[in-house]
Amino acid sequence: MQYTLKDLDIDDVGYVSSLIAGDDIRRRLLDMGLVEGTKVKCVLKSPAGDPVAYNIRGAVVAIRNEDSEKILLKLNM
């Protein structure tokens, strides 16, 4: 099964395998350092369960579920 960032539960860790997001979000995610192989950890869910915050390269960044499901993950390096 293909995992996406959205599938991570709190404290789960994954590694970015590719971004299938469109231009707009893609660039933003790349700026945050989300390139292939980047380690991501799910750290916080908002009251509504969306958006969810992830630890990306030392910073905590909130991303909406509709965007995070466009980030494909590997669970191991």
Added chain:
Amino acid sequence: MGLTKNSTGIKSVDNGFVVTKNNETDKIVALAGNPNVGKSTVFNSLTGLKQHTGNWPGKTVTNAFGTCKYNEKDYILVDIPGTYSLMAHSKEEEVARDFICFGNADKVIVVCDATCLERNLNLVLQTTEIKNNVIVCVNLMDEAKRKGIEIDLDKLQSILGVPVVGTDASKGRGLTDLLDKIETINTNPFTVRYVKPIEEALNKITNMLKNKIEDTELNLRWIGLKLLDYDEELVSNISKYVGYDLDKDADFIRVRDNLAKKGYCGQKLTDAIVSCIVLTAEDICNETVVYSNTKYTKKDRKIDKILTSRITGIPVMLLLLGVVLWITIVGSNYISDYLSVALFWVEDMLVKFFVYINAPRTLYEVLVFGVYRVLAWVVSVMLPPMAIFFPLFTLLEDLGYLPRIAFNLDKSFRKCNACGKQALTMCMGFGCNAAGVVGCRIIDSPRERLIAMITNSFVPCNGRFPTLISIITMFLVCYVPDGLKSVSGAILLTLFILFGIMMTFFVSFILSKTVLKGEVSAFTLELPPYRKPKIGRIIVTSIIDRTLFVLGRAVAVAAPAGLIIWVLANVSVGGTSLLLYCSNFLDPFARLMGMDGVILFAFILGFPANEIVIPIIIMSYMSTGTLINITDLSVLRDLLVSNGWTWVTAISVMFFSLMHWPCSTTLMTIKKESGSIKWTVLSAVVPTLCGFAVCFLLNVVVTLLLIL
């Protein structure tokens, strides 16, 4: 949330990116950096200016200027908006990039967050690519040390090939080192190496540029990169800057096409370029940063669990809002009492003085009962809530709470097809709607930005919420037992503000389904680490800054308004004063909304500044009746009641104050930010219609209930 005298009101309007020097020898130094790395703190420490600082990304949205003298040399510092990248995805990134590329800065200091160096280096590498004038300032060294992060600054400097200075701007540490480095000349800055096909194309294009472009400060390699990863607007700007039309040159197009044949074009090319930069930053960090304590974020996550969890997130948010408002109401009652006694004592003295020097009666009546009295009202009723609200709000801001509000509320904004960052612009709106409108630049999508701009005035700004507080105190909690007055007042005010927030959601939703239809854009929001606020500094700067600002504005707007009111009230045509003519004209219409002509006229006169609405109402009533000395709100209440006010009038005025045309400064800012008359007019019409509708409905319902 740039709420200072430099960022609110008319000065919030941005003025482009060419800085004028006072002297030929002056040096211009730009401060760049990721959002929320303490850039404004560095700026303030260097310049002694009170550029507002706060713990959330996107606080500085316009270029701020300041000067600094060091070793007999004058430096002009420019604080440019924080950005993650210079790829210009958003308006603030465009401002930052254009200033670095085409502004006349002699040096660019890239301020980095030591606790998150890797992501920050991404911007450093993008900046060193553009021009060879970069200094790296690694700020927040103390915080990093506490979190067990060790950075080898010497090694970082030797790798990057540009000066690297470690600082702790809030304590003033390292800043003289930083200033020393401004005079150094960079010799051999680091070059990001891209994957082979890109690197080959880049070398080819750079060599071509060497023959076509004469001496420029821009790195040719970077121009080459932008010609490959083509950005039409930027390339045409570069063409203008270097004086050579890059677009018309077929040589470049050939290289680009060649690269495309190898599979590197469009998105894939951009991805490859960004990936190379990110991975280079990672490599540099692996060599220079050591993490000795990996558990350092645990405490932050514990606080986050309380402030953003499913069960406690929203209740805690409401509670905090309520508590802030409660302290504001209680505190301002005390200050108001003292101030009004003092100010009306001064009024008596002024009258006595004028009588003593035998000044003509009309003259001193104009000055004292016109100009002075409106001023006194603005100061005694409007100032105290602001002076208390601001330090409290700044406290939450410095702690890093505001981005959590956006995090909590994003889902609701998403349902309205809007952006969660709108919550941040609304927070700014509490201070000043004009500042809130400028703050909308943190929203990338133009459609969502317009929604945020048009609905910003549904948040009561500092000019309006003292109006709400005084009316609540006079009319809504007057029958409550003394001990419960302030608590019930705070609850009512919170409910009122929540109503404004509901209207924001409602109108945002309607806008996104009608005139501003479109897809929701992607959303990323950084949640910064919690930081200990510097309480002493908050109190001093927000009180002094706010007090001076409000006093200045009171003089500028309230004084002439007082003059106009006095003249209108005292110049009669055919036995009726001009004021009466105006208010009688408006009266039938105002009655539909449960108000009277005087009130509506005051709202119209209050167009330049909402602070003066209540003072004008009082002035108008007093000018038609007997003059009384008003020392506290209960006397004021009697005055209003004797002019026909009931609780229905009070609530109607509150609703209308919450929802009517934004003040002139806000509208001017919307015009400037949206560049369109259409959206400006809509921003005035939408809240006004909402106000009309709500007040009208309220009065129909109340009238029906009374008949039944």
